[in-house]
Amino acid sequence: MAVSPTFSETNSSPESTLGSVRKRNGVVAAFDGVRIHKAIEKAFRAEKRLTPDEMLSVDLTNAIDAHANAVIAWSAAQDDLNVEAIQDEVERVLMAAGAHGVARRYILYREQHAEKRRARALWYRRADGSEAVLDTDALRASIEDACAGLGPDVSAEPVVKEALGSLYAGVTESEIAQSMILAARSRVEIEPGYSSAAARLLLGVLYGEATGTPSRIVDADRIYASYFKTYFTQAVEAKLLNPEMLTFDLDSLAAAIHGERDLQFQFLGLQTLYDRYLIQDKGRRIELPQLFWMRVAMGLSLREDDREARAIEFYTLLSQFHFTSATPTLFNAGTLHSQLSSCYLTTVPDDLGGIFSSIRDNALLSKWAGGLGNDWTGVRALGAEITGTGGKSQGVIPFLKVASDTAVAVNQGGKRKGAVCAYLETWHLDIEHFLDLRKNTGDDRRRTHDMNTANWIPDLFMQRVAAGGQWTLFSPNDVPDLHDTYGAAFEARYTEYERQADAGQIALFKRVPALDLWRKMLAALFETGHPWITFKDPSNVRSPQQHVGVVHNSNLCTEILLNTSEEETAVCNLGSINLQAHLTDGALDHARLQATIQTAVRMLDNVIDINYYPTPQAKTANLRHRPVGLGVMGFQDALYTLGSSYASDAAVQFADESMEAISYYAFLASSQLAAERGAYPTYQGSLWSQGQLPIDTIDRLAKERGADVLMDRSSTLDWTVVRSAIQQSGMRNSNVLAIAPTATISNIVGVSQSIEPTYKNLYVKSNLSGEFTQVNTALVQDLKALGLWDAEMRDDLKYFDGSLLEIERIPQEIRDRYRTAFEIDAHWIIECASRRQKWIDMGQSLNLYMDQPSGKKLHEMYFLAWAKGLKTTYYLRTVAATQVEKSTLDINRRSIQPRWMKNQSASADIQVERVAETCTLGAECEACQ
Structure with missing residues (x-):
């Protein structure tokens, strides 16, 4: 029989054009085509029943x-x-x-x-160094438990296969657990339900880490019942919790x-909860999720007065994801x-001692x-x-440099990066x-790379x-009085x-065309x-507390608007309602919303009396005015449930309707709390006491x-009820409403952040806990209903960078509904914000x-925001330079170029889009939420 040259003879270096290959145990080795x-x-040979000694035909060798x-x-x-x-590709080629x-x-x-590999991998190394036989049945049972009830598209079998395939002889216990989790999370982009399985x-x-014994999720109730008292006792003994926690009736709470x-x-x-929120003792998590919610509630x-009843009430609200307190409350x-x-x-005073006292206060507060x-205008x-x-x-600039470095040095107790925003009014000579x-670029001694900055702009x-x-x-x-004046009085002075x-009565000043300065402001913002x-x-002008001071600045995330002075450091206590959880049968559930808000306002008010105040100025202000900031999250999710696009009149109407209801019930709840506990000390003389609500x-x-x-002035509810309650009992809180970014807490409860539109329908989110594939679950459900969710659709989503607009097989109505943030004209976002702002006492x-972006577009957008009555704006977001990973796609097989290629030069090495967790997409504002 004639024999053709062997593969190795004609391809002596099959790996010459290839790099490396990752083996199942994670080791990277040189590629070997001979294998x-x-x-x-x-x-x-097996198919032809040929022994190794029998020659192959030329045809077979060539094949x-x-x-x-x-x-x-x-x-x-x-x-x-x-x-x-x-190996998968070998199968495909042969087929x-x-x-x-x-x-x-x-x-x-x-x-x-x-x-054979599984047989070799049947032993593993325990945490104490001893060896044991791996129970593959138990591994399979754990994965089946995790996938149970998540629908037909979430199957345990591929997770089991991938998890076992990644194991090796001598694998550690933690690596076995990680292999299962990674196997589940790697399938999230195929089926979002695998996110629940991974969780x-x-x-x-x-459960195993906290209790010290292997545990299954099906045994959750038993675990909590037996571990409840143990946790609180252990945490108090370790000086991690207040000893007062043990004075509760722990049996009734359990x-x-x-x-x-x-x-x-x-x-x-x-994973976010696991990494950063759950209480640890010497590196071991001893707190379980429901104990976490109960600890916060307690x-x-x-x-x-009735601590157990209130703790259960608060726990119920938190654990059902109806309302979530802000991160500092959850931490502490x-x-x-x-x-x-x-x-x-x-507010930073204009003397050296006061400046450095303010920087010291920053460190203590952070x-x-x-x-x-920080207000630096003075x-x-x-x-x-x-x-x-x-x-x-x-x-001002040299002192801002010191303040910026202080924020880096004092990194919020080692838990996360410190964060500060400096405000300066537009007439300041250093602007x-x-x-x-x-x-x-420029002199780095006059740069603050780690500090946020904001223009505080008068209407004039x-x-x-x-x-x-x-x-x-x-x-x-x-011009000392400009700092403390506003409106018509400011214009006159x-x-x-x-x-x-x-x-010639004032020597130090500079005159510039206002438009030139405005252009510089917009250019800096864009750059x-x-x-x-x-x-x-x-x-x-719209502050209810103008009788006792001036709002000189906002906070780190531009939603808090409270008076400040050298004697008072304004403080705000935040929490957010999950709007998505308050929809029933396609409409806002007012009864549930009112119940949630009544409890939430009480929780926020309690913070004021329990709180640890790092400075006396903070304690003075908070006890005098008692402001709280109730906000929302899940607005975009609610729109999906209602079948509405963010870029629609329906979204604007829902923004108005939902915020009016939240405002109505929040003001009523604060007034009812005032009837029980008394009005805040500076209530008399406030706009509240004058019968003036935000809409007025x-x-x-x-x-x-x-x-x-x-600004629209319409309303739908009977506000005489709220006005009457306030007239009779006053308000417990000087300020009640503020919509914060909710960056981290919305991740915890699994809803869209704050009032944000969807960033992309498919992307990888990067934060302190790692990288997470994010898929728009609502979109997937709609595409499944249309029979369109398949591998090709997933590839299309990657190719078009999470956008649907150019995927023609998707119905137009779906494409419009799932427009992403950069596909929504900014006027829709501003109009929705304006409708909310009319009801909100802060921002x-x-x-x-x-x-x-262009200079003209930025000018028009920010002027529209001002004309529509907005008090503040936050980040300006423009299209990122990197996009969703596309290396596995053949971009040449599609006739349409995606927008990311039209708008920029295509990169040979396009990276995964990584969105920082803090604030919505930025890196600073998680200090609030």
């Missing part, structure tokens, strides 16, 4: 070589090559060539070797625990240092997980005379230097920009100071993301501006998105 050839040859070369060519195109993927019998032999060959597998790990609620978590949420009930409730507040706002907003400008020495001031603080400046007028910059020591400057655009006058203040703003505010953390 592929030998495996295919064995399959052919073997062709199949092997096809697999090698495929392998060369892969970025992340692993053994299992190569595609019609060699079905050979393919069956190869599959049998693979399974035989898999069994349940992590639960099993957590009976209220619902272990099955652990199954609500998605993987991202539970911590907020410490001063209640029930501990020895119960710093539960989210935000601190300070240590216990508070996000900071500090004299560069070139101003120093009264005590007769020298010239270096201005142009302030705009450059976040630039990567916006009017001068619109009119093409001039703008005058002053040092605050020359400002124009008087301009007259004095023209008359660096800072300073943010926030508005002084609507924040003050829109006309006040229009009067101060001398022009109409383009909302509002990100704005622009696909292809």
Whole structure:
């Protein structure tokens, strides 16, 4: 029999064009194409019943070589090559060539070797170093438990196969657990239900870690019943919890625990909880999820008369994901240092001692997980005379550098990065230097790479920009009352100071075209993301507390608007309603919403009395005014449930309707709490005491501006009930509503962040807990209903970077409903925000998105936000330079270019889009939520 040259003779270096391959045990080795050839040859011999000594025909040899070369060519195109993927490709090539019998032999060959590997991997290493036989039946049972009840598309078998395939002899216990979790989470982009399966597998790990014994999720109720008292006793003995926690009736609280609620978590949420929230003792988690919710509930009930009943009430709300307290409350409730507040706002005085006292206060406030907003407008400008020495001031910028470095050094008790935002009013002489603080060029001693910045803009400046007028910059020591005035009074004093400057009575000033300064502000915002655009006058004119002070700035995330002074550090305590959980039969469930809000406002008010205050100024302000900030999350999810696009009149109407209801019930709840506990001390003289609600203040703003505010004034509820309650009992809290970013807490409960539109329908989220594939579950459900959710659709989503607009086989109505943030015209986001703002006594953390920004578009967008009566805006988001990983896709087989290729040069190495967790997409604002 004639024999053709062997594969190895004609391809002496089959791995020459290839790099490395990842083996099942994680080891990376050089690619060896000979192995592929030998495996295919064995399959052919087995099918033809040939012994190793019998020669192959030329035709068979050529066929073997062709199949092997096809697999090698495929392998060369892969970025992340692993053994299992190569073997899958061998099967595919054989089947595609019609060699079905050979393919069956190869599959049998693979399974035989898999069994041998499993046999070799039947022993593992325990945590104490001892060896034991791996119980594969128990492993399979754990995975089946995790997949149970998640629908027909969530199967345990592929998870079992992948988990076992990754094991090796001597694997550790923790690696076995991780192999199961990773096997489940790797399938999330195929079926979102695997996120729940991965979470349940992590639960099993957590149960075992806390209790010290292997545990199954089906035994949750038994675990909680037996471990409840043990946990609280152990945590108190370890000085991790307040000893007062042991004075509760622990038996009655244990009976209220619902272990099955652990199954609500998605993987991202539970992993975040596991990594950063659950109490640990010497590196071991001793707190379980339902104990976490109960610990927070108990911590907020410490001063209640019927503590157990209130703790159960609070626990029920938290554990059902109807309402979630902000991160500092979740971190610290029930501990020895119960710093539960989210935000601190300070005013920095214009003297050296006061400046460094403020920086010291920043450190103390940041240590216990508070996000900071500093008003620096009162500090004299560069070139101003120093009264005590007769020298010239270096201005604000050098001190901001020190404040920025302090935020880095004091990293919130080692739990997360410290964060601060500096505010400066637009008339300050240092404003142009302030705009450059976040630039990567220039003198680094005058840069604050780790500090957020925000412009505090008076209406007069916006009017001068619109009119093409001039703008005058002053040092605050020359114009001391501008800092504390707003509206028409500010305009009168400002124009008087301009007259004095023209008359030579003020020497240090600078005059610039207002439009030129505005352009610099927008250019800096586009280039660096800072300073943010926030508005002084609507924040003050519509403030209910204008009788006792001035709002000089906002907080780290631009939603808190409270008075500050040298004597008072404003404090706010936050929590958010899960709007998605308050829909029933396609409509807002008012009864459930009212019940949630009544309990939530009580929880927030309790924070004020239980709270640990790092500075006396913070305690003074919080006890005098008792502000709280009730917000929302899951707005986008609610729209999906209602079948509405964010870019629609229906979304605008729902924003209005939902915020009116939240406002109605929140103000009523605070008034009812005042009837029980008394009104806040500075209530008399407030707008509340004058019968003025937020919606009544829109006309006040229009009067101060001398022009109409383009804000809807309609309402649907009978507000006489709320007005009557406030007139009779007053308000327990000076401020009640603020919409924070909810970055982390929305991850925990598995809903869309705050009032944000969907970022992308498919992307990888990166945060302190790792990387998580995020798929729009609502979209997947709709596509399944249409029979469109398949491998090709998943590839299309990757190719089009999470966008549906160019996937023509999807109905237009679905494409419109699932527009992503950069596909929604900003005017829809602003209109929804305006409808909310009319009901809110503080502000909302509002990100704005622009696909292809230009100076003209930015100008129009921010002027619209101001004209619509918004008090603040937050991050400006533009299209990222990196996109969803596409290395596994053949982008040339599609005739349509995706928008990411049209809008930028295609990169040869396109990376996964990684979105930082904190705030919505940025890296700072998780200090609030």
